[in-house]
Amino acid sequence: MYQMGRRIVLDLFGRSHADCVGCVLHGLPAGIPIDMASVQSDVDLRKPSAGIGTPRTESDAVEILQGTVDGRTDGNPLLIVIRNKNTDSSAYLRFGVTPRPGHADLPALVKNPLHDIRGGGQFSGRLTVAIVAAGSICRQFNEAYGIRTSAHTSSIGAVADPSPRSLEESVRSRGFPTRACSEELHRAMSAEILAAGEDGDSVGGVVECITEGLPIGFGDIWFDALDALLAKAMFGIPACKGIEFGKGFRLTRMRGSQSNDPFYYDDGVKTRSGNMGGILGGMSDGGPLVFRTAFKPTPSIAKEQDTVNLVEMRDDKVAATGRHDPCIVPRAAIVVESMTALVIADQIACEDYPTLWR
Ligand SMILES: Cc1cc2nc3c(=O)[nH]c(=O)nc-3n(C[C@H](O)[C@H](O)[C@H](O)COP(=O)(O)O)c2cc1C
Numbered sequence: 107m108y109q110m111g112r113r114i115v116l117d118l119f120g121r122s123h124a125d126c127v128g129c130v131l132h133g134l135p136a137g138i139p140i141d142m143a144s145v146q147s148d149v150d151l152r153k154p155s156a157g158i159g160t161p162r163t164e165s166d167a168v169e170i171l172q173g174t175v176d177g178r179t180d181g182n183p184l185l186i187v188i189r190n191k192n193t194d195s196s197a198y199l200r201f202g203v204t205p206r207p208g209h210a211d212l213p214a215l216v217k218n219p220l221h222d223i224r225g226g227g228q229f230s231g232r233l234t235v236a237i238v239a240a241g242s243i244c245r246q247f248n249e250a251y252g253i254r255t256s257a258h259t260s261s262i263g264a265v266a267d268p269s270p271r272s273l274e275e276s277v278r279s280r281g282f283p284t285r286a287c288s289e290e291l292h293r294a295m296s297a298e299i300l301a302a303g304e305d306g307d308s309v310g311g312v313v314e315c316i317t318e319g320l321p322i323g324f325g326d327i328w329f330d331a332l333d334a335l336l337a338k339a340m341f342g343i344p345a346c347k348g349i350e351f352g353k354g355f356r357l358t359r360m361r362g363s364q365s366n367d368p369f370y371y372d373d374g375v376k377t378r379s380g381n382m383g384g385i386l387g388g389m390s391d392g393g394p395l396v397f398r399t400a401f402k403p404t405p406s407i408a409k410e411q412d413t414v415n416l417v418e419m420r421d422d423k424v425a426a427t428g429r430h431d432p433c434i435v436p437r438a439a440i441v442v443e444s445m446t447a448l449v450i451a452d453q454i455a456c457e458d459y460p461t462l463w464r
Pocket residue numbers: 160208209210226229230231232234343344345346402404405406429430431434437438441
């Protein structure tokens with residue numbers, strides 16, 4: 107079972123080349139109107155883009171099969187399904203014999219000899235489409251309480267956004283296929299992705315996520331601390347290799363007098379800086395919640411690499427043909443945003459916020 111959440115619980119299911127992927131989303135109260143056009147446009151942000159993504163045209167129509175009446179939640183679990191179409195498994199079968207370095211093939215095959223190698227099976231980024239659909243519904247739930255989240259690309263390979271970004275700028279990144287915050291960065295990031303792809307190679311990068319509207323004290327402590335839950339959620343995204351809140355690892359090179367975020371009073375308690383990323387003791391300090399997630403380069407690359415032959419038990423070579431993005435970072439941005447929305451919706455439920463819909 108692939109499950110996350112305490113009150114608002116996501117159960118993920120499916121495999122890349124099975125009939126469908128999807129999820130069951132438990133715990134939303136009855137009466138929430140679901141804007142399906144908004145869900146569909148979030149899901150479309152996860153699709154590969156011409157030039158910088160895989161050439162496939164995934165048809166990712168979101169179907170909510172149970173849990174709604176007349177476009178509103180009915181208080182029962184939502185059953186969300188996205189059908190898999192245009193799957194071609196032929197290019198994947200060799201990975202059952204010669205596993206791809208950097209992908210899940212080797213441990214998956216050793217752990218489960220019945221592992222479905224096609225499209226990466228249940229380890230595929232394909233399952234994130236269901237996370238985006240559920241996260242998009244949770245984002246609508248959170249926004250009703252005045253809490254807004256957006257994620258954008260902050261670096262790809264050597265091209266890094268030098269500017270701190272506002273929530274509004276992050277939202278505007280939806281207009282650029284790389285999810286960069288400006289046209290200039292978009293062009294430089296696209297060039298970085300295209301250059302890697304032309305070399306038969308891949309490139310990684312960083313997604314930044316901003317949430318505004320959290321009241322002071324929103325969150326819990328110890329293992330349910332808001333940063334702990336977000337970190338767990340982010341590491342649940344395939345290819346995520348790191349997370350930092352606020353200044354993150356750079357805090358280790360500061361003195362306390364530089365790293366602490368001083369408070370001031372202006373119609374409520376505020377923080378002057380956001381070095382901690384808006385979290386103290388596992389709870390919101392009332393400022394914007396800002397964190398960054400690191401994504402590794404796509405493991406499946408056209409360049410030949412060393413591997414082993416698991417049938418003949420000898421060294422071998424493998425190169426990935428088929429449909430793989432030279433960079434998954436632009437597609438991961440909406441997944442990060444959706445995961446964050448799921449964690450925050452669950453925390454709203456855990457804080458016993460009154461329902462707004464009855
Ligand atoms: C949105 C998304 C799309 C992905 N697409 C691919 C892909 O086309 N090819 C690939 O090799 N890996 C892809 N991945 C990454 C793999 O799923 C991931 O690296 C693999 O499951 C191993 O897991 P790990 O990197 O977390 O160890 C994608 C990940 C995400 C989030």
